[in-house]
Amino acid sequence: MKKTLFSILFSLALAASLAGCGGAASSTAAARASYSSMDSAPQAYAADAGGTAAEAAGTSDLSDAVQNSADLLPQDGRKIILNATLSIEALDFNATCTALARAAQSCGGYVSSTSIDTPAYEGAYRTAYYQFRIPAEQYSVFLDGAGSAGNLVSKQESTQDVTSAYVDVEARLKSLKLQEERLYAMMEQAGDLETLLAIQNQLTEVQYQIESYTAQQRTYDDLISYSTVDVTVEEVKQITEKTETFGDRVSDAFRRSWRDFGYGAQDFAVGFVAALPTLLVLAVLAAVAVTAARAAVRLHKKRLAGRPAPAPRTPADYAPQNGNEAETGKDAPPSTPPKYK
Structure with a gap:
């Protein structure tokens, strides 16, 4: 019984896997072929348009027609993610931020995130950071x-072509859903609880992958339908002229x-005022320490002045205590060198 059950399960799993792999491969090939046909169609149109323009106006018109059609290629059936980063200076900070919000709203977009830095001291300039999500057709x-x-001030744009990855995901989903249907059919035909x-x-695992x-x-x-635009708005007193x-x-x-x-001097002044209480406390502690040190030095000098001065030493102090002993040592007076005639 167990061998028969194992053989049935193995055959069913192998059949589902082969069917899923075949479906994924065929789906991927078909999807890529369709995207390839989408890519080749604009190129053929560009060639036809270039030929007509060349007949009418010469070789320069042909190159212009090909270039214009090439600019439209990312729009023709491919999966393109559009991103941009803008840096803007504003004399009227509030008016510029309001104009950005209205521009996004008029295009059907929205503000994904925002952050405004407002310095604490007076006279400083504000900076705002926005992230807009704009429909791809309203990107420009x-x-x-x-x-x-x-x-x-600056504008940076980038595009990411995710057509291949998107086609792979579509093919895997199609294959997994086919496996799910076949597993449901196998559940209806299952004859015992173990099967x-x-x-x-296996159906739970397939459903997890589908999700x-x-x-x-x-x-x-x-990401494809809504492009991402990051905008930095900096409040300035004078705009940067193009030199x-x-x-x-x-x-x-x-x-x-x-x-x-000037900004640095203001920051230094603000920092100095903020640190002034700490500096005052340190100055008081330093004054106390210096006063205590001077008092200790004066006390030490007074103690030394109160002691009697030592009596001067006489030649008798250097005389040996025992007559039989030679005068040796550090306390012996220096000997007089002999005189030679």
Whole structure:
């Protein structure tokens, strides 16, 4: 009985695996073929458009037509994630932030996260950090609107092509769902409890993988359908002008360095005032320590002055105590060298 049950389970698992692998391979191949056909169609159109333009206006028109069609390739059926980072200077900080919010709202987007740094001391400038989620079809429109909200200092754009990964996820999901259907059919035909439990365990694993790949597919869909735009807004007193000549660059650098020096001086003054109580306590402790040291030195000098001075030593002090002993040692007076005639 056990051998028969084991053979049935092994045959069923092998058949489901082979069917799933075959379905995944065919699904992946079909999906990639469809995306390849999507990629080749714009290229063929570009070639036709280039040929027509060349007949009408020459070789330069042909290159322009090919270039314009190449710019549209990421839009034609591929899975592209769009990201951008903007840095904006604002003379009117509140007005610029409001204009950014309105631009996102008009494009159907929303603010994913925001952070505003407001220094504690008066006269300091504020900085805001925004992350916008904008529909992919309104991506360029929002960039134009955000750039006009203030002085656009820098703009960085990036794209990520996830077509291959997306196709793989779709193929795996299709294969897993096919396995799920076959496992349900096997459960209906199971003749005993042990076989039913074995099929149920395998079905649980397949369902877990389906949920995991479904969540991954939803993440891709969200990133593809809504682009991510990070915007930094910096409040300034004077906007950075676009310099071209060497003299303008030197002048702008000098103004910025002088402005930064002013900010640094203000920060130093604020820090000094904040540390002033600690400095006062340390100064008092140092004064007490110096006073105590001076008092100890004066007391020591007084003690030395109260002691009697030692009496001067006479030649008798250097005389030997025993006449038979030679005068030796450190206390003996120096001998007079003999005189030679």
